[in-house]
Amino acid sequence: MLGKKNIIVVAPDKYKDFARELSHLISKKHGFSSSYWSVEHFEANECNLSGEQYAIFIGNPDENSLTEAYLRVIGNISSKYGACYGYDSSKAIVFGEGKEEQLQLVNQINNSIKGILSLEGSTSNENRSEILVFIDIIDDLLKKTNPVYYYIQKYFLNGQLDELKNQQLKLAILTFLNEEFNDWTSVEN
Template sequence: MFPNKQIIVVYPDDYEDLAVAMQHEISKVDSFDCSAWSIEHYKQNAPTLSGRSYAVFLGTPDENRFTKMYQPQISKIVNVNGACLGWDGSKAIIFGEGNLEKKPAFDAFKSKLGYGSAAAGIASSATLGTVMSAGFLVAVPALPAAIIGGGVYSVAKFFMNKKARRVLRYEQTKMAIYNFLLTELEIWTKGRE
């Protein structure tokens, strides 16, 4: 019998809920052991990890220093309307760009996929990716639609755009996790056997 594959999901504070949901979904599969670690926890424990340990880094290079470290080594990063993922060897990165120009295409893509409707009620005998998809399906929160007059409008618009980028980046990261679990996890972990 082969030992379980150890996967560590390394997250910045803003993505703790996504990391825990991802860890939960991966841990449902018999051949995987999965943990969710903060960036600081990973930094402290990385020297003790086996070369057989897999690590998934959530967040942009600005949000997660390990994404920044490993991104240059990953030759192919898939970008689907701002939802980005890639892997090489035992390291994978997943993040959302947060580019507001891609928001309409991202929203249309989510809608076209039926993001959330297909994953509900999946039987335990389904494929690995299909089983894991349900934990990441939530609608984007609405942003304030108030219009503020004068010079305050520029400042308000800046902060609204900053918030909108953060919300979009979070949703794109969630979609990238969904895609990773659905299409890449098995390929990634089987490639090193």
């Protein structure tokens, strides 16, 4: 189909699966085509691309040098639970912060809950059951009212910084697609 807007998704090797998935999701949208390029591939071909070529750069500045370069000129970076995304003209970036303090805070909350549940003698089995039911209710409520927070929280509780960053990246991709993609792709260059 003529007139399709092509979007290149650029990611380091560690995020190539995310990039392929994002490229697929974009290609499913009417009027768009997309492909995944490695950082090296993009850098090798950048001189052949116009400044109007749409590109999404995946990975935080430490992981993707192109993100670092565009982060300096993209002023409207949004962050939700460590999921970061933004765009300017034909370029966009998405990444997970994966900050240790985010993980530490949630681990402290998790440890507090475990501490309450494990108090010997001061918390009866009935009280423990009530606490577990309360946690399940909160868990269910989060799923229904704020699935974004729910899924990030699940990975915070996992205690793995890399997993946290990956989940934040997934959140950034989905949030960008749902909240910003249409505005970004209709930008007049």
